[in-house]
Amino acid sequence: MAPGGYIGEFEQMVLLAILQAGDEANGYRVRQELEQAADRTVSKGAFYTTLDRMESKGLVTWDTRPPTEGASSLPQRHFVVTPAGLHELHRSRNALLNLWRGLEEFGGVG
Amino acid sequence: MRAGDGPPPGADRLLARFLPPGMRGSGIVADLHLEYRDVVRRRGRGWARVWYWKEAVALAARYVWVGTGVHASHDGRAEMGTFLADLRYGLRILAKTPGLSLVAVLTIALGVGLTTQTYSYLDGTVLRGLPVPDADRFMFVTERIDRLGIDQNSVPLHDLIDLEERQTTFEDLAAYQWSTFDLADDASPPERVQGAVVSGDALEVVGVPPLLGRVFRPGEDGPDTPPRMVLSYRLWQNRFAGDPGIVGRVIRVDGEATEIVGVMPEGFRWPFDHSAWMPLRYDPAVLGRRSGHVEVFGRRLPGVSEADVNADLERVSLDLERIYPEENDDVRIYAAPFAERYMPKEITAVMFLMLAATLGVLLIACANVANLLLARSASRGREVAVRSALGASRGRVIRQLLIETLVIAALGGLLGVGLAWGSIELFERAIVDIEKPYWIVNRLDLPALAFALGAVLVSTLAAGVIPAVRASGLGVGRVLGDAARGSSSRxxxxxxxxxxxxxxxxxxxxxxxxxxxxxxxxxxxxxDLGFAPDQVVAGRVTLSRNAYPTRDDRRAFFQTVEDRLRAEPGAAAVGLASDLPGLGGGSWWVRVDGQDYAREGDVPLVAATVATEGIYDALGIPLRQGRAPTPAEVWSADEQVVVVSQTFVDRYLRDRDPLGVRIFLSRDPTADVPGIRIVGVAGDVHVGGGVGGLGDDQRSRAFVYLTPGSIDVTSMAAAVRTRGAPAAFGPTLRRQVNELDPDLPVSELAPLxxxxxxxxxxxxxxxxxxxxxxxxxxxxxxxxxxxxxxxxxxxxxxxxxxxxxxxxxxxxxxxxxxxxxxxxxxxxxxxxxxxxxxxxxxxxxxxxxxxxxxxxxxxxxxxxxxxxxxxxxxxxxxxxxxxxxxxxxxx
Structure with missing residues (x-):
């Protein structure tokens, strides 16, 4: 991410989906949130490489949870949005809101 | 979950192999497992398994081809991913301009193919060397006598014995001599093979262990030792059908009962292309200092250089010259790598020249591809500029363009190796009958393939760097602006x-x-060969001194063969000669009566053959002056006459009537020999000889026809001018010889x-x-x-x-x-x-x-x-x- 730039649309959506999934934010659950909210299928490859990229930028982190009983013998990754991630989300949101200000006739906020 | 309910384990193994290591990958698999459970619930297990495989393959492919795109700087797999992406892009670009790509690939293929082929010849002929242990230290030892203009002379046995005592730079010295063996046993027809007689320790010094039985031991040579033989693998297979009980069997060799003591492994035909070995049976006690010449070889001590060896041999030569001032006057012993004995340096030089020539072709190929790419890079200037503008670094752009060249070079290289393989196969088939040193085997082996790989990489760089650097360096503004159109060609x-x-x-x-x-x-x-070989068939007969002990025995045999052949209705003319024109001749020193030679070095060397009077008609050699010898002169030792060639007269008998002049011919310029009277002058012939026919301009060599009456010969070729096809007369020639002696083979039987x-x-x-x-x-x-x-x-x-x-x-x-x-x-x-x-x-x-x-x-x-x-x-x-x-x- 270039200095002063904003995170991309897909990255914002992934961060928000992690927040929505809350305590159940494993990869499968996050992707489900994303697909339901965005009403589109998300390629697993793109999804996981985005997660990895955001991790390397320090926007998300993860910890290990024990395997889900009856589904897998492998431990799950549980994703968490970092303070830096939250900050970036807010920055993007504020920038958009600022741009919408005064555009009531187009459905913007007052 | 019950066992067997889980996702397909094969798909999990695939994922484990291609996903990132550690939790990063296994977390993805765990997610997939969760989803799998849902899919099973919704669609049933069969469908879910298919779905799981599809997902696993797609994920694995994604990680292989594209990589994660994240850790490009420190993740090797990601690096590989971008490389593969560049590769795919390169292939797409090539496919877009198929004509240009095809020309480029074919060009590189031709260049790589030719260089690889030539390199493999060079490797097989020169670089690979002899298949013996420590081949780099394996040398031959020879003598040079500058005073007589002699070089690479084999070494008299007494010099070898003295040398063994005095030298300090060789591990061991051993000796051999070319020989031919006439094999006879009750199972197969008689056969003549190329063999070598060797000193007792020679095969041990060579160092290749036998396949069966044993090699000779030190002390198993000498005049009174019983005859023994070691067979080559080829002879063992061809003549004895690979009989496993061959060791200990007794066969007749040159008429003597000989025990076979061993068989050498496949491919061993040392020293040149030999099929059998027997002990050397020289007796130093009865040999003079300058007789009994042998080929000497050995391995120099580890850590001793070729120059050290030759300094040591020079010292020994001077010692011997001091002790034997007469016999060893000006005799210098020296050593050189063994292969050079049979592979003249000039051939090696030509091989290197050929490699240089083909590298020239490869250079042209690279220049062509570079030009094609330059042409394309000019038209792709915009694309490159856009990519640079979007943030691609210059290195990244160069790398992309180089990978495109690599794709061309690799495809061309693959095709080129195929071309090289094909032409080497054809070439080997074409030269299968040519006598050459046994270690020369042309094949597309690992060194040649490594060379091809090197050629591909070098051509990638040679053809790719300039266009890539050029293209990547074009300024963004210059290319995207209008300035580009008129000036880029300039x-x-x-x-x-x-x-x-x-x-x-x-x-x-x-x-x-x-x-x-x-x-x-x-x-x-x-x-113009000076004679007419077209209607002539020739075959050689060599008499062993065991079966034909006296000179009269040998003369009688040759005379009878000539008479019997002459009586055949298919023969128009018959002659015998020790050396046939076109195939070389022995070298003799000649002194002309009445001529003074200030120094021994002034005595000229001429080529000579020992021939009967029929040879002129059989080969169609014209007589310009005088006459051919009469049959009585040919076979009698009393009346010694000679025929000389026109060049001989022009060169050595200027202003003299050649007929009646006496000349003195000998193998040793210092020897005192009786004079021989010239009775005829023959037209010049192409003498021939030399490695592969190379060497002097053969037409201008002086040639002399001696008679078997004056010179004792053990081997003569019968030349028959036939009435029908020459090849068809071959069996008749063989039958006539074998009716006289069933154990005697006819060798070199072929149309002249x-x-x-x-x-x-x-x-x-x-x-x-x-x-x-x-x-x-x-x-x-x-x-x-x-x-x-x-x-x-x-x-x-x-x-x-x-x-x-x-x-x-x-x-x-x-x-x-x-x-x-x-x-x-x-x-x-x-x-x-x-x-x-x-x-x-x-x-x-x-x-x-x-x-x-x-x-x-x-x-x-x-x-x-x-x-x-x-x-x-x-x-x-x-x-x-x-x-x-x-x-x-x-x-």
């Missing part, structure tokens, strides 16, 4: 011109070399013209190789010239369009384009002729009857290259004049 122009000039020069140089070789082959085929053709194989070989190189070079240079001209015309289409719109005549445009091409052509040819002239010096060893500065040759090459080059310019130039100006001026 900027690239100078570089492409230089490449084309180089190409033309290199191919011109190669054409000079191949022209010389082709002329040599033609000269050799058309040469075939034998002469085989003996001059080197001209055919080098001639055809250089022709291939030259034609390949010509082809590539014209493709290169065409490509560059076509590109230059495309680049200048705007300018040409404007000129034509303003009314320039097509002829004027044509002339303008042609001028540019011919300038390059002329400059390239001038440089190339100089290069060819320089190349022709080392080639003089393998040319025949060709003047190196033959003006017709150079004119022919200039005409050929010039017309091909002009054609390559005219085609695009004409296309330029036909273009619609309105279309050309549109951006």
């Amino acid at each position: 900027r690239l122009g100078r570089l492409t011109s230089a490449l084309v000039v180089t190409e033309i020069a290199v191919s011109c140089g190669l054409l000079v070399a191949s022209g010389l070789m082709i002329r040599s082959v033609i000269n050799l085929r058309n040469t 013209s075939e034998a002469i053709r085989d003996a001059t194989w080197a001209f055919g070989l080098f001639g055809s190789l250089f022709t291939i190189f030259g034609l390949a070079a010509l082809f590539m240079a014209s493709v290169g010239l065409y490509g560059v001209m076509a590109h230059s015309v495309t680049q200048r289409r705007l300018e040409i369009g404007v000129r034509m719109a303003l009314g320039a005549a097509p002829a004027r445009i044509l002339r303008m384009v042609l001028n540019e091409g011919t300038a390059q052509l002329v400059l390239g040819m001038v440089l190339g002729l100089g290069l060819g002239w320089a190349l022709s010096r080392p080639l003089s060893f393998i040319t025949y009857g060709v003047r190196l500065s033959d003006p017709f040759l150079y004119l022919f090459i200039v005409a050929t290259l010039g017309s091909v080059g002009l054609a390559a310019c005219i085609v695009p130039a004409r296309a330029a004049t036909r273009a619609d100006p309105a279309k050309a001026m549109r951006p």
Whole structure:
């Protein structure tokens, strides 16, 4: 991410989906949130490489949870949005809101 | 979850292999497991398993091909991913311009194919060396007597014995001598094989262990030892059908009961192409100091250099000269790598020259591809500029362009290796009958493949770097702006011109070399041999001293064979000769009666054969003066007469009537021999000889015909001029010999013209190789010239369009384009002729009857290259004049 730039649309959506999934934010659950909210299928490859990229930028982190009983013998990754991630989300949101200000006739906020 | 309910384990293994390591990958699999459970619930287990496989393959492929795209700097797999992405992109670009890509790939294929093939010959002939342990230290020892002009002389046994005592630089010295063995047993017909008699320790010194039985032991040589034999694998297989009980069997060799003590492993035919070995049976006690010559060899001590060895041998030579001032006067012993005994340095030099020639072809190929890529990079300037503008670093762009070149070079290399393999197979099949050192095996082995790989990488760099750096360095503004259109051809122009000039020069140089070789082959085929070998069949009979102990026995046998052959209705004329013209002759010193020779070095050396009177009719050699010897003179030792060639008379008997002059011929210039009277002068013949027919200009050698009455010979070839097909007479010749002696084989049985053709194989070989190189070079240079001209015309289409719109005549445009091409052509040819002239010096060893500065040759090459080059310019130039100006001026 270039200095002063904003995170991309897909990255914002992934961060928000992690927040929505809350305590159940494993990869499968996050992707489900994303697909339901965005009403589109998300390629697993793109999804996981985005997660990895955001991790390397320090926007998300993860910890290990024990395997889900009856589904897998492998431990799950549980994703968490970092303070830096939250900050970036807010920055993007504020920038958009600022741009919408005064555009009531187009459905913007007052 | 019950066992067997889980996702397919095979798919999980696939994922484990390709996903990132650790939790990063296994977390993804765990997610997939969760989803799998849902899919099973919704769609059933069968469907879910199919779905799981599909997902696993898609994920794995994603990680292989694209990589994660994150840790590019420190994750090898990601690096691989970008490489593969570049590769895919490169392939797509190549597929977009299939014509150009095909030409580039074929060009590289031709270059890599030729170099790989030549390298594999060089490797097989020179670099790989002898298949013996510590081959780099394996040397032969020989003598030089400058005073007599003798070099590479084999070593008298007494010198060897003294040398063994005094030398300090060899591990061991051993000896051998070429020999032939006549094998006879009750199971198969008699057979003559090429063998060697060796000192007792020789095979141990060579160091290759036997396959069966044993080799000889030290002390198993000498005059009174019982005859024993070691067989080569080939002889064991062919004659004894690989009999496992062969060791201990007794066969007759040269009439003597001989025990077989061992069999050597497959491929061992040391020292040259030998089939069997027996102990040397010299008795030093009865040999004089200068007789009993043997070939000496050994391995120098580890850590001792070739120069150390020769310093040591020089010291021993001086010692011996002091002790035996008469016998060892001026005798110098020296050593050289063993392979050089049978592979003259000149051949090695020619092999390297051939590699250089093919590297020249590869260079042209690279220049062509570079030009093609330069042409493309100019038209891709916009693409590169856009990529740079979007943040691609210069290194990244260069890398992408280099990978594209690598794709071309790799495809070309693959095809080239295939070409090399095919031509090596054909070549080996063509030379299967040619006698050559046993260690020379041409095959496409690991070193040759490594060389091919090297050639591919080098050509990638040679062809790719300049275009890539050029393309990546074009300023963004310059290319995207309008400035690009008119001027890019100018900027690239100078570089492409230089490449084309180089190409033309290199191919011109190669054409000079191949022209010389082709002329040599033609000269050799058309040469007037001085005799008529076409209707002649010849076969050789060699008598062993055991079966034919006295000179009279041998004379009687040869005389009877000649008489019996003459009585055959199929024979028009019959003669015997120890050496047949066209196949070489022995070297003899000759003194002419009444002539003074100030020094021994002044005594001339001539070629000689020992022949019967029938040889002149059988071979069609004309007698210019005098007569042939009478049968009585031929076989009697009392009346010694000789026939000499016209060149002999011209050179040594100027202003004298040759008939009646006495000459003294001997193998030893100092020996006192009886004089022989000249009774006839024969027309000159092509003497022949030398490795593969190479060497002196054979037609001008003085030749002398001695008689079996004056010289004792054990081996003679019967030459029969036949009434029918010469090959058909072969069995009759063999039958006549075997009716006299059933144990005696007839060797070298073949029509004489075939034998002469085989003996001059080197001209055919080098001639055809250089022709291939030259034609390949010509082809590539014209493709290169065409490509560059076509590109230059495309680049200048705007300018040409404007000129034509303003009314320039097509002829004027044509002339303008042609001028540019011919300038390059002329400059390239001038440089190339100089290069060819320089190349022709080392080639003089393998040319025949060709003047190196033959003006017709150079004119022919200039005409050929010039017309091909002009054609390559005219085609695009004409296309330029036909273009619609309105279309050309549109951006």
